[in-house]
Amino acid sequence: MRSTAGFTLLEMLIALAIFGLGTALLMQSAWSGAWAARQAWGETVALRLAQSVAAEAGVAVPLADRAVDMPVQGLPYRVKIVPLAVSPTGDRDYRVEVRGMAPETADTGAPGMARGTEGPVLAAVTNRSLAEDTR
Incomplete structure (x- = not known):
């Protein structure tokens, strides 16, 4: 007689x-959720930076007739102010673009991202600077 008290x-x-398999799928899901949260946080920071620069453009940041790169200390972003058009009243439309930057000191390992190069546009804000009254 054979006993059937346990598992084979x-x-x-x-x-x-x-x-x-279940544990591996759960870990994959948790990792992709954390990655998406980090991406969303980076894009939020870039959008707030673009809004801040757009609010200062023409006041604390001078506008030019050509695209201007603004240095950003301590953040891995490059800010560019691009003039779009000048209205008949003299108001100037411009676009503030924030791009991600690959760090100068570390190798990113991402394809197409060499050290110190620009990444894709993370945020863009279009705004209008009022013409100065020259009376």
Whole structure:
């Protein structure tokens, strides 16, 4: 007579494989969620930076007739102010673009991103600077 009080080795291996697959899928989901949250945070910071620069453009930041790069200390972004058009009243439309930058000191390992190069546009804000009254 044979006792059937426990699990066979094959049943244990199948259960372990199912548990491992489930754990791997959960880890993948958690990792992709954390990556998406980090991306969203970076884009939020870039948008707030673009809004801040757009609010200062023409007041604390002078506007030019050509695209101007603004240095940003301590952040991995490059800010560019691009003039778009001048209205008949003299108001100037401009666009503030914030791009991600690959760090100068570290190798990113991302394809197409050498050290110190610009990345894609993370945020862009279009605004209008009122013409100064020259009376």
